[in-house]
Amino acid sequence: MALVSVKDLHKSFGDLEVLKGIDLDIEPGEVVAVIGRSGSGKSTFLRCLNQLEQHDWGTIHLADQRLDGSAMSPGELSQNVGMVFQSFNLFPHKTVVENVMLAPVVVKQTPRAEARKIAEEVLDKVGMLEKVDAYPAQLSGGQQQRVAIARALAMDPKVLLCDEVTSALDPELVGEVLLVLESLAAEGMTLILVTHEMKFARDVSHRVVFMHQGRIHESGDPQTLFTQPKTPELSQFIASVL
Amino acid sequence: MTLDFSTLLPYSGEIMEGLVTTLWLTVVTTFVGIALAIVVAYVRDLESGIMSRLLGGYVEVVRNTPFIVQLFFLFFGLPALGIPISATVAALVAMILNLGAYTAEILRAGIDSTARGQHEASRALGLSRLQSYRHVVLVPAFSRVYPSLISQCIIVMLGSAVVSQISVFDLTYAANFIQSRNFRGFEVYLVVTLIYLLLAVGMRRSFELVGRRLFAFRQGGSA
Numbered sequence: 001m002a003l004v005s006v007k008d009l010h011k012s013f014g015d016l017e018v019l020k021g022i023d024l025d026i027e028p029g030e031v032v033a034v035i036g037r038s039g040s041g042k043s044t045f046l047r048c049l050n051q052l053e054q055h056d057w058g059t060i061h062l063a064d065q066r067l068d069g070s071a072m073s074p075g076e077l078s079q080n081v082g083m084v085f086q087s088f089n090l091f092p093h094k095t096v097v098e099n100v101m102l103a104p105v106v107v108k109q110t111p112r113a114e115a116r117k118i119a120e121e122v123l124d125k126v127g128m129l130e131k132v133d134a135y136p137a138q139l140s141g142g143q144q145q146r147v148a149i150a151r152a153l154a155m156d157p158k159v160l161l162c163d164e165v166t167s168a169l170d171p172e173l174v175g176e177v178l179l180v181l182e183s184l185a186a187e188g189m190t191l192i193l194v195t196h197e198m199k200f201a202r203d204v205s206h207r208v209v210f211m212h213q214g215r216i217h218e219s220g221d222p223q224t225l226f227t228q229p230k231t232p233e234l235s236q237f238i239a240s241v242l
Numbered sequence: 243m244t245l246d247f248s249t250l251l252p253y254s255g256e257i258m259e260g261l262v263t264t265l266w267l268t269v270v271t272t273f274v275g276i277a278l279a280i281v282v283a284y285v286r287d288l289e290s291g292i293m294s295r296l297l298g299g300y301v302e303v304v305r306n307t308p309f310i311v312q313l314f315f316l317f318f319g320l321p322a323l324g325i326p327i328s329a330t331v332a333a334l335v336a337m338i339l340n341l342g343a344y345t346a347e348i349l350r351a352g353i354d355s356t357a358r359g360q361h362e363a364s365r366a367l368g369l370s371r372l373q374s375y376r377h378v379v380l381v382p383a384f385s386r387v388y389p390s391l392i393s394q395c396i397i398v399m400l401g402s403a404v405v406s407q408i409s410v411f412d413l414t415y416a417a418n419f420i421q422s423r424n425f426r427g428f429e430v431y432l433v434v435t436l437i438y439l440l441l442a443v444g445m446r447r448s449f450e451l452v453g454r455r456l457f458a459f460r461q462g463g464s465a
Contacts, residue, residue, distance in 0.1 A: 050366055052362055052365060052366060073368075074365060074368045074369070074370065075368040075370075076368075077368060078366060078367050078368025079368065081366075082366070083363075083366040085359060085362065085363060085366075087359050088359075089357075089359035089360060089362065089363035090363075091360065091363070091364075091377075091378050091382075092382055092459055092460075093381040093382050093385070093457070093459045094459075095459075102367070102369075102377055102378075103367035103368055103369065106369060106373050106377060107367065107368040107369060107373070135458075135459040136459075137459065137460070148363075151367070152366075152367075155367065155368070
């Protein structure tokens with residue numbers, strides 16, 4: 001049974017219809033890469049999945065539970081769907097470990113000692129354990145993004161959304177972040193990534209979804225999709241980014 | 243005219259008493275006024291409705307009327323309405339309301355410049371608006387407006403001289419009192435001026451020291 005089930009998702013900003021009916025089922029442990037030109041609606045789609053944007057029409061289910069509307073409180077939602085942003089968005093006045101502990105302590109009411117243990121586990125997972133007491137400003141972009149991933153993981157979400165998480169990084173720092181995502185994928189984490197890293201989409205994801213003008217234009221396993229695109233829009237897109 | 247500071251010696255007790263009053267009024271006002279501003283800024287910025295508008299009215303009234311009139315209103319006006327109030331309490335309340343209103347506006351400037359990503363990250367982590375304000379928004383907002391906050395607190399300390407007008411025995415009241423006894427206006431006001439100057443400099447130094455601790459995260463880089 002699908003872990004995430006999206007049906008007929010519509011979203012407009014004023015007169016501009018950004019999502020024109022998205023249907024997508026994602027299995028537990030699946031890694032789905034969402035690609036497409038800027039303006040195709042891929043980021044908006046991702047932001048609807050954790051309700052940073054409220055969609056106008058359609059439903060989103062997580063496992064059997066309805067996630068959209070006011071069916072889930074923000075606290076519940078954050079324990080189901082984690083998100084990592086393009087610009088990291090770490091809290092500048094909190095150390096690495098405080099960034100990671102904040103939501104478990106404040107939202108989940110986890111005792112501090114236990115939250116600290118969880119924080120150290122997830123920081124170890126992203127290779128940032130030796131920087132627990134550093135402030136974000138003392139870290140490189142790649143390190144900040146790894147901490148941001150750990151911060152999302154600390155809530156033990158069922159799905160992790162990644163919104164162009166390497167786009168703000170210097171080229172030499174992209175690798176360390178992708179490596180972390182790859183290891184999460186190998187552990188069976190369900191990942192939905194909006195990405196411009198075509199090589200990563202091809203090598204790591206189980207399925208690639210190509211969005212075009214607010215719709216899923218084409219989707220399939222990465223090998224077939226990249227080598228034998230069925231639509232002219234996708235072949236054009238692939239030609240322009242590879 | 244010859245200067246003779248020894249004429250002040252018999253009045254050192256009055257100067258001390260005035261200084262202590264000015265000091266404790268300032269310290270209490272600083273803490274309570276900033277706490278008030280934290281609440282007012284939250285309600286005004288992040289809530290809508292009647293409370294937000296009421297507090298908006300309070301801020302505008304305080305910022306657009308003279309401090310001495312606010313003070314007189316509390317001290318002479320409230321008793322006329324049947325609410326008895328002592329000079330000291332009137333002075334303290336007036337100072338707190340004054341600092342609270344100005345600081346709320348200063349703080350709002352800091353809150354408004356919070357990056358959208360900070361709000362989004364805390365929402366994605368499931369923090370409520372109040373939790374986000376307390377844990378994510380507040381400290382960086384303070385750090386951005388800290389220099390203005392220091393100045394505002396010093397302005398209120400200096401402005402507290404006005405409370406001598408309702409016979410609160412502060413530093414200025416002590417000066418007026420001594421001058422009316424020994425007629426050594428120059429000496430008395432010179433000394434009191436220097437004391438105010440030292441208080442202001444000392445306040446700035448203390449604030450800066452606290453700020454370095456509180457906002458240590460800024461020293462790592464450009465955050």
